[in-house]
Amino acid sequence: MEDFESKSQYTSSQVRSLSDDELQMLENQNKRLVTEFRSQKLEVEAKKMWDLFYKRNTTNFFKDRHWTSREFGEIEQRIHNNQQTVLLEAGCGVGNAIFPLMAQAKDLFVYACDFSPRAVELVKDNPSYSETKCKAFQCDLGTDHLSYTIQENSVDLVTLIFVLSAIHPDKFEFVLRNIHKVLKPGGYLLFRDYGLNDWAMLRFNNGSKISENFYVRQDGTRAYYFKKEELESLTCASGFDVVSNEYVMRETINKKKNLKVPRVFLQGKYQKPAPT
Ligand SMILES: C[S@@+](CC[C@H](N)C(=O)[O-])C[C@H]1O[C@@H](n2cnc3c(N)ncnc32)[C@H](O)[C@@H]1O
Secondary structure (H helix, E strand, O other): OOOOEEEEEEEEOOOOOOOHHHHHHHHHHOOOOOOHHHHHHHHHOHHHHHHHHHHHHOOOOOOOOOOHHHHOHHHHHHHHOOOOEEEEEEOOOOOOOHHHHHHHOOOEEEEEEEOOHHHHHHHHHOOOOOOOOEEEEEOOOOOOOHHHOOOOOOEEEEEEEOOHHHOOHHHHHHHHHHHHHHEEEEEEEEEEEEEOOOHHHHHOOOOOEEEOOEEEOOOOOEEEOEOHHHHHHHHHHOOOEEEEEEEEEEEEEEOOOOEEEEEEEEEEEEEOOOOO
């Protein structure tokens, strides 16, 4: 989670290949893994860690995401056609993805959920929040059923942006099935998250690795780095058809640190099949 400016972007079906130095960095991470006790504690305290994150940063950490409609054609098209749309932003944080969309779209209703009570409060405190256009609620996507709050088969689009990576891999399928239940047949899950061999993944120190591709940051929040084949099989196992699923490679520049780094994200679009 760093503040970087994007320089260039292209998609790739290949995993980013690593230099010898980078391979060595990954090798070093395996020397001392997080203990089983710490790993379990991090799982128990996941909600608390994110809530503390928002206590420290309030709405100041993430920038508004103005790229969502550009990156996901389904959103753009619906906004352009003034099509009535129900969207769920699963793991909404303080609303950086939803408020720019609500400002553009005339006929959009947004469900926004997060397991951090502070994040949900910050969404509700936003001057652009209105109960007629949005319902923000607390929900742990890995344990709470979305269908207790949202009617089954009622949502056109679900966005899941840098959220699944924060959840324990054992819960990935539950989360995806949870989302699948509230999507309309024919509706889309729009996904962006960290990809394998992302620069941030290689930077973790010895002692930060929990398990394969899963790490803990200094603030106690966790990050998983996805392989495209893995997300493809997870979404299929959860009842989705894969429409697209590619790495997005970006070269970004951190002006303060004078650093140019290769970021890797995984971006995908998965559809709940419509009955034939
Ligand atoms: C990196 S932020 C992304 C926020 C937002 N999607 C955006 O694009 O700005 C990750 C969010 O996932 C939320 N989160 C993590 N695990 C969650 C879970 N099990 N259930 C619901 N939200 C969760 C965190 O509280 C945090 O707000």
